[in-house]
Amino acid sequence: GRDIIVVGAGQAGFQAAASLREAGFDGSLTIIGDEPVAPYQRPPLSKAYLAGKATAGTLALRPASFYADHRITLRLGEQAALIDRPVQQLELTSGERLCYDHLILATGARNRSLPVPGADLAGVLQLRTLADAEDVQRYLAGVESVVVVGAGFIGLEFAAVAAARGIAVTVVEFADRVMSRAVSRPTSAFFRAAHEAAGIRFAFGVGVGRITGADGHVTAVETTDGRAFAADLVLVGIGVVPNVELAAEAGLAVADGILVDQALLTSDPSISAIGDCATFPNSFAGNAPTRIESVQNAVDQARCVAARLTGRAASYAALPWFWSDQGGWKLQIAxxxxPHDLTVTRGDPAQGAFSVFCYRQDRLVGVESVNRPADHMIARRLIAERLPLVPDQAADLALDLRALIR
Ligand code: FAD
Known part of the structure; x- marks a missing residue:
C-alpha cells in the first residue's frame, strides 16, 4: 500500500482525504492539523456562528466517526515542521518522522496582521479559526462600538452581524469602495448603501495610524487623516498570507503561494499543493498564476488531486465561484x-435583487448576483461553457436565461 500524508486539516485537506477514499484509495492516509479541532467550515465563523445560529458542533465537516470509518488518521494539535524530500519524510515539531509516497500540502493561509502601534492591545481581534471566533463572540457580548479595519468580505460580514446586534460600527478602508479587489463598482455601491442604511459608518481612503487603549484594552482607532473612532473591539480583516514556509524551506518553488502546475503538482512530483496555499495556472485567467481563497477552490482542487492519485489523470479547470452573506443579502459570484471593461445590470438594485454581468473584450467573465440565486446558477454554466450572451440580452428581463443553457 502507498502512504499519503496531508498537511493541514482544513477544507482542502479534509476533502482530499475524503475524496481519496471515495475514489478507492486503499493505502494509509494521515492528516496532520495544527488546530486542536477536527476539520470544520470556516465561512459560518463570520456569519451564522457569530449571529448565534451555529455552534462549534454544527460547523464540523464530518462527525468524528467518519475518520475512523474511512481509516483516516487525524492527528490534531500537531504541526509539520519540515519536509525531508530526498528520503520522502515529513518531520513534525515533536521530532517524529513519517514516511510518505505522496504528500499533499493544504496549509491554507493566515491573517495579515496590522503593523501599527497598539495592534497588540486586548480587544484587537482577527477571524480565521474557530478559536478566533470564540474570542470575538466572547468580546462582542459587552461591546458598544466596534471598528472594522478592511471592507473585504469578512470585515463586512462581521460588520453586518455587529450592527444587527445594535452595536455602533465603523469600517475603515484604504480603498475608495467596499470589496474593491473582488467585485465591480455597481455591486460595491449597492453594498455600501445597504450597510449605511443599516447604520454602519464608513471611512474610505484612509489607513489606520495607531490604536489607542486604556489599561491594556483598546479604546479607539486613529486613522491616518487624524480622526479617532471609539472602539471597544477592533476586528482586523485586511487579507491573508498563504502558509508557504514549509514548502519554501524544502526548496519548492513559491510565488505568493506554493507554485503548482495544471495538475496541482509542485516542483517535486511527490508533492501536491491545494487550496488557499496554492498558486496555479488559472484557465479562467489565461493561465496566469492565481491563488484563490474560496471553499469551491479548496474542494475542487482536492478532488482533482484525489483523481490523479487514483489513476484518473486530471488537470484543474473548475470554474471559480464564491458567496458572501451580508445582512439580508446573499452575494454570489461566478x-x-x-479585470472587466463593461458591466450590465440585470434587475433593479433598488428592489434588492439584481445581477451584474461583467464583460472583458466582449466576453462574459464574471457575474455577481445579489439575492438572485437562479442567475448565479445559470451564470456558472454560461461562463464555464463559454456560451454566448451579449450585453443587451443580459439586461433584458424578458429573456429567460434558462433557455440559453438548455
Ligand atoms: P484552511 O481552511 O485555512 O486550512 C488549512 C489548515 O492547515 C489550518 O487549520 C492551518 O492551521 C493548518 N496548517 C497550516 N500549516 C500547518 C502545518 N505546518 N502543520 C499542520 N497544520 C498546518 N470562502 C467561501 O467560498 N465563501 C465564504 O463565504 C467564505 N467565508 C469565510 C469566512 C471566514 C471567517 C474565513 C476565515 C474564510 C472564509 N472563506 C470563505 C474562505 C474559505 O474558508 C477558505 O478558502 C478555505 O477554508 C480554504 O481551505 P484550505 O484547506 O486551503 O485552508
Missing part, C-alpha cells in the same frame, strides 16, 4: 470578473 467566474473571475476582474
Amino acid at each position: 467566474g473571475l470578473a476582474n
Whole structure:
C-alpha cells in the first residue's frame, strides 16, 4: 500500500482525504492539523456562528466517526515542521518522522496582521479559526462600538452581524469602495448603501495610524487623516498570507503561494499543493498564476488531486465561484470578473435583487448576483461553457436565461 500524508486539516485537506477514499484509495492516509479541532467550515465563523445560529458542533465537516470509518488518521494539535524530500519524510515539531509516497500540502493561509502601534492591545481581534471566533463572540457580548479595519468580505460580514446586534460600527478602508479587489463598482455601491442604511459608518481612503487603549484594552482607532473612532473591539480583516514556509524551506518553488502546475503538482512530483496555499495556472485567467481563497477552490482542487492519485489523470479547470452573506443579502459570484471593461445590470438594485454581468473584450467573465440565486446558477454554466450572451440580452428581463443553457 502507498502512504499519503496531508498537511493541514482544513477544507482542502479534509476533502482530499475524503475524496481519496471515495475514489478507492486503499493505502494509509494521515492528516496532520495544527488546530486542536477536527476539520470544520470556516465561512459560518463570520456569519451564522457569530449571529448565534451555529455552534462549534454544527460547523464540523464530518462527525468524528467518519475518520475512523474511512481509516483516516487525524492527528490534531500537531504541526509539520519540515519536509525531508530526498528520503520522502515529513518531520513534525515533536521530532517524529513519517514516511510518505505522496504528500499533499493544504496549509491554507493566515491573517495579515496590522503593523501599527497598539495592534497588540486586548480587544484587537482577527477571524480565521474557530478559536478566533470564540474570542470575538466572547468580546462582542459587552461591546458598544466596534471598528472594522478592511471592507473585504469578512470585515463586512462581521460588520453586518455587529450592527444587527445594535452595536455602533465603523469600517475603515484604504480603498475608495467596499470589496474593491473582488467585485465591480455597481455591486460595491449597492453594498455600501445597504450597510449605511443599516447604520454602519464608513471611512474610505484612509489607513489606520495607531490604536489607542486604556489599561491594556483598546479604546479607539486613529486613522491616518487624524480622526479617532471609539472602539471597544477592533476586528482586523485586511487579507491573508498563504502558509508557504514549509514548502519554501524544502526548496519548492513559491510565488505568493506554493507554485503548482495544471495538475496541482509542485516542483517535486511527490508533492501536491491545494487550496488557499496554492498558486496555479488559472484557465479562467489565461493561465496566469492565481491563488484563490474560496471553499469551491479548496474542494475542487482536492478532488482533482484525489483523481490523479487514483489513476484518473486530471488537470484543474473548475470554474471559480464564491458567496458572501451580508445582512439580508446573499452575494454570489461566478467566474473571475476582474479585470472587466463593461458591466450590465440585470434587475433593479433598488428592489434588492439584481445581477451584474461583467464583460472583458466582449466576453462574459464574471457575474455577481445579489439575492438572485437562479442567475448565479445559470451564470456558472454560461461562463464555464463559454456560451454566448451579449450585453443587451443580459439586461433584458424578458429573456429567460434558462433557455440559453438548455
Ligand atoms: P484552511 O481552511 O485555512 O486550512 C488549512 C489548515 O492547515 C489550518 O487549520 C492551518 O492551521 C493548518 N496548517 C497550516 N500549516 C500547518 C502545518 N505546518 N502543520 C499542520 N497544520 C498546518 N470562502 C467561501 O467560498 N465563501 C465564504 O463565504 C467564505 N467565508 C469565510 C469566512 C471566514 C471567517 C474565513 C476565515 C474564510 C472564509 N472563506 C470563505 C474562505 C474559505 O474558508 C477558505 O478558502 C478555505 O477554508 C480554504 O481551505 P484550505 O484547506 O486551503 O485552508
